[in-house]
Amino acid sequence: QQQVKQSPQSLIVQKGGISIINCAYENTAFDYFPWYQQFPGKGPALLIAIRPDVSEKKEGRFTISFNKSAKQFSLHIMDSQPGDSATYFCAAIKFNDYKLSFGAGTTVTVRA
Amino acid sequence: DAMVIQNPRYQVTQFGKPVTLSCSQTLNHNVMYWYQQKSSQAPKLLFHYYDKDFNNEADTPDNFQSRRPNTSFCFLDIRSPGLGDAAMYLCATSRDSYQETQYFGPGTRLLVL
Numbered sequence: 192q193q194q195v196k197q198s199p200q201s202l203i204v205q206k207g208g209i210s211i212i213n214c215a216y217e218n219t220a221f222d223y224f225p226w227y228q229q230f231p232g233k234g235p236a237l238l239i240a241i242r243p244d245v246s247e248k249k250e251g252r253f254t255i256s257f258n259k260s261a262k263q264f265s266l267h268i269m270d271s272q273p274g275d276s277a278t279y280f281c282a283a284i285k286f287n288d289y290k291l292s293f294g295a296g297t298t299v300t301v302r303a
Numbered sequence: 304d305a306m307v308i309q310n311p312r313y314q315v316t317q318f319g320k321p322v323t324l325s326c327s328q329t330l331n332h333n334v335m336y337w338y339q340q341k342s343s344q345a346p347k348l349l350f351h352y353y354d355k356d357f358n359n360e361a362d363t364p365d366n367f368q369s370r371r372p373n374t375s376f377c378f379l380d381i382r383s384p385g386l387g388d389a390a391m392y393l394c395a396t397s398r399d400s401y402q403e404t405q406y407f408g409p410g411t412r413l414l415v416l
Contacts, residue, residue, distance in 0.1 A: 225404070234307075234393050234407035235346065280345055289334065289358070289397075291405060293345035 194218055195283050197294025205302050210268035210296045214281035217262065221283040223301045226255065226266050226289075238279070239266070271301045306330050307408035309394050313357030315385050315414045324379040324411045335377040336405065337369060338393040346393055352377060353399075381413075389415045 197214045204210045214224075223242055227235035241248045241255045241264065248255045255269040268275055281294040308327045316322040326335065334353050338346035350359045352371045366388070368380040381388055394408040 227407075232410075232412070233408045234395075236407065237404050240404070289336075289353070290348055290350055290360075291346075296343070297346055298343075 193295070194292040195281060195294040197281050197297060199297060200295065201298040201300070203300045203302060204271045206271060206273060208271050208301075210266075210271050210275070210299050210301070212266045212279055212281065212299075213263065214265065214294050215261075215263045216283050216292075218283070218285075218292075219262070220285050221258070221292075222286045223284050224257065224264055225282050225284070226253075227280045227282060227293075229280065229296075235280060268299070271299075273301045273303050275299060276301045307394055307396055309392075309408040309411050310409060312409065313412045314412070315416060316381075318386065319383045322381050322384055322413065324381075324392050326377045326379070326408055327375050328348075328374070328377075328394075328396045328406075330396055330398075330406065331374060332396035332406075334372060334397045335397050336395040336397075337367075337377070337379050338395065338407075339374040340393055340410070342390075349379070362403050370376070384413070384415045386415050389413055401415050 195216050215269040225240035226238045228238040239250050239253050241257050252269045257264040278296045278298045280296045282291045284291050310325045336351040337349045340346040349363045365383050371377045391410045393410045395405040397405045
């Protein structure tokens, strides 16, 4: 069973626009929520991450919003650039459990 | 200054012919993971090592084995590859059980003919 649900499956945004990817989880025992960015033919790379006691985290053009009561979190990519075109995975992990629970992934295409 | 290195990047094997994929790390991390990723899917954990302790996922086929001879190296052995085993195989590391970040290698693309 998929513990983290991610949507949309794909999205297209114009250069300079905002990309929004949403994730939802059921297990309240998760301790950490990372986002990974993956380019074709490459391994996933950690983009940004948040703990459940924080409602928002911003790093450059990337922002995570976290709603603990709703068990939802989202990634916002501001001022989207063609170089942001990639697949984004949300994930969740329990400390000492080792296992990342991935969402299904969202393919983002930024049109110039 | 590559941190997680996988060799080869591309591997072609024949149906049923054993194949070994290699991973090395310069981070001195205790935990090493092997993931399988098929096209347009999320990575799927096969197994991981905490130091020398091997942990197999319940749904990992017996066809997949792993070895970790030392801290730096980890191998994935596929004893009798089938067509369904064609995928990207990703190695990842983390410092310890309370280390949130997993660092992924570039992956090995396996093709089974």
